[in-house]
Amino acid sequence: MTEGSAEAGGAGEIDLATFGQRLRHYRLARGLTLAELGQRVGRAPSALSALENGRREPKLSLLQALARGLGVSTEQLLEREPPNRRAQLEIAIANAAQDPSLAEVDLPALKISKRVGTDVLEHIVALYGELRRRDAMRVATPEEARRANTQLRRIMRERANYFPEIEQAAAKTLTPVGHRDGALSQAMLRGILAQHGFSLHYAADLPWSARSIADLRHQRIYVRREPMGMHTAPTIVLQTLGHVVLGHAPPRSYFEFLQQRVEANYFAAAVLVPEQAAVAFLREAKQRRDIAVEDLRDRFAVSYEMACHRFTNLITEHLGIVCHFIRCDERGIIYKAYENDGLAFPVDPLGAIEGQRMCRQWAGRRVFGAGDRYSMYYQYTDAPDGTHFCIAHVDPGRERDFAITLGVPYLESQWFRGQESAARARSRCPDPACCRRPPAELTRRWEGMSWPSARAPSHVLATLPPGSFPGVDDTEVYAFLERHALDS
Structure with a gap:
C-alpha cells in the first residue's frame, strides 16, 4: 500500500484483480463506457482501464469518486468476492499467469475478450488446476523440505512469531460463544464448529496417516478420541477448522504446506489460549516476578508444549x-x-x-x-x-x-x-571442541580402532511422500469418507 491509498479508508490490503472486476461490473451495469466514467471522476479512460485490469491501485480520493460516480459504496467496490462466476474465472486465469509452476510451460499471455465463452474459461481454469495438481505430485526431496523450513523460520523470526491477522480471526471465532478465559469446554468447541457449519464426529477407524479429516461436502470433522502428545482432540479439531477459517486452498508446494500447518496450529492455540486473557495473565505474573509456562498451561488446560508455543507468540509482542x-x-x-x-x-x-x-x-x-x-x-x-x-x-x-x-x-x-x-x-557450541569433537586423549587412543554399526533410519534416504498433503494416503481418506457418508 502506498501513502494515501485505499488503506487509509480502513479497507486493508486490496485484491487488485477482484477490485478491477467489481469496478468493471458496476460500470457495465450502469451502461457506462470508460470515457463516460472518466468524465464523472476526472480521470483518463486509460487510467481507469489500468484499474479494471488490476495493474494499478486506487488512492482513497479516486476510490471515493468512483463510488459516487457509480452510485455504490466504497465497501461494495472493495468486497473480496468476485461479482459473478465469469469474473471469478478471469481472476483465476490472471493469478495462474503468475504461478511459477505454470511459467515453466512458457505459454503466451492469454487475452480474454468478450467473445471468449464462459465454458471455454471453465475448461482453461480446470486445465490450470490439473497442471498445478500434477506439479504438487512431484516428489519433494529432504533438501527442499529443509529449505522450506528454514525460509518459514526466518519469516517467524522477523514477525517475532506474532500474527495479528490470525489473532483477529481467533477472537472473532470466540466472540459468539463468549469464551474469554480458562479452559474451552466441549460445548463451546461444538458451538464454534456450528458457527462455521461443521459438526464434530469421533471415528475409531480414522486412517493412520491422518490426524483428522474434514468432510467439506457434509460439513463434518472427524477425529480420534485419544490424544496424540500435545495434539488433544480439541486441538486437532481447531487446527482442522483453522484451515477453513483462514481460507486455505490445497497447498501447491511443500513450503505452502508447512506455512498452512503453522497458521492452523497458531489459530488453534489462539482459540484455546485467548490473547487478551493470556497477556493479562503474563503481565500480572511479570509484576510478581513469577512467570511460569506451567501456570499458563494449567490456566487454559492445554499441553505444556502448546503453552510454550503460545508464550513465544505473545511474550515479545506484548512484554518485549x-x-x-x-x-x-x-x-x-x-x-x-x-x-x-x-x-x-x-x-x-x-x-x-x-x-x-x-x-x-x-x-x-x-x-x-x-x-x-x-x-x-x-x-x-x-x-x-x-x-x-x-x-x-x-x-x-x-x-x-x-x-x-x-x-x-x-x-x-x-x-x-x-x-x-x-x-x-x-557451552562453546558451535565450536566443535565444545562437545562434538572427542577429547584429544580419547581420539589418540581410539581413532581408527573402532567401527560402530550405525543405526540409520531408512527414512533418511527416502524422498518425502508425494501429494498436496505429504504422507496422507488419499485412497484411505476417500474410502473413509465414503464409508461414513453412507451413515448419514
Whole structure:
C-alpha cells in the first residue's frame, strides 16, 4: 500500500484483480463506457482501464469518486468476492499467469475478450488446476523440505512469531460463544464448529496417516478420541477448522504446506489460549516476578508444549521479552526450534535446524540427567552470544520422551520462576571442541580402532511422500469418507 491509498479508508490490503472486476461490473451495469466514467471522476479512460485490469491501485480520493460516480459504496467496490462466476474465472486465469509452476510451460499471455465463452474459461481454469495438481505430485526431496523450513523460520523470526491477522480471526471465532478465559469446554468447541457449519464426529477407524479429516461436502470433522502428545482432540479439531477459517486452498508446494500447518496450529492455540486473557495473565505474573509456562498451561488446560508455543507468540509482542524454544529427544536431536534472542542453533549447510544435535551443555540435554527428569529444570547457560536462563520440562511420550525448553537472555530471568537456580553450564557450541569433537586423549587412543554399526533410519534416504498433503494416503481418506457418508 502506498501513502494515501485505499488503506487509509480502513479497507486493508486490496485484491487488485477482484477490485478491477467489481469496478468493471458496476460500470457495465450502469451502461457506462470508460470515457463516460472518466468524465464523472476526472480521470483518463486509460487510467481507469489500468484499474479494471488490476495493474494499478486506487488512492482513497479516486476510490471515493468512483463510488459516487457509480452510485455504490466504497465497501461494495472493495468486497473480496468476485461479482459473478465469469469474473471469478478471469481472476483465476490472471493469478495462474503468475504461478511459477505454470511459467515453466512458457505459454503466451492469454487475452480474454468478450467473445471468449464462459465454458471455454471453465475448461482453461480446470486445465490450470490439473497442471498445478500434477506439479504438487512431484516428489519433494529432504533438501527442499529443509529449505522450506528454514525460509518459514526466518519469516517467524522477523514477525517475532506474532500474527495479528490470525489473532483477529481467533477472537472473532470466540466472540459468539463468549469464551474469554480458562479452559474451552466441549460445548463451546461444538458451538464454534456450528458457527462455521461443521459438526464434530469421533471415528475409531480414522486412517493412520491422518490426524483428522474434514468432510467439506457434509460439513463434518472427524477425529480420534485419544490424544496424540500435545495434539488433544480439541486441538486437532481447531487446527482442522483453522484451515477453513483462514481460507486455505490445497497447498501447491511443500513450503505452502508447512506455512498452512503453522497458521492452523497458531489459530488453534489462539482459540484455546485467548490473547487478551493470556497477556493479562503474563503481565500480572511479570509484576510478581513469577512467570511460569506451567501456570499458563494449567490456566487454559492445554499441553505444556502448546503453552510454550503460545508464550513465544505473545511474550515479545506484548512484554518485549525475546526468547528461544526447542523440542528435542534424549539424544539431543532437535525436532522443533525457534529463536529471536540470538541463540546460535546448530544448522546444516542449508540453514536447517531440525535433525541437528544440540549442545550437551544445554538445558534440554541436561534435564534428562536430572534426579527427577519430569520436574521443572532451571539452568543458566553461558553461550558465545551471552548467558541464557533456560527452563526445561520433559513431556513423556508413548515411544520416547521429549524435552521442551524455553529460554530467555540473562537480564530477563528476573521475571521468571526458578531464577534462583544454582545450576549453570558453559557451552562453546558451535565450536566443535565444545562437545562434538572427542577429547584429544580419547581420539589418540581410539581413532581408527573402532567401527560402530550405525543405526540409520531408512527414512533418511527416502524422498518425502508425494501429494498436496505429504504422507496422507488419499485412497484411505476417500474410502473413509465414503464409508461414513453412507451413515448419514
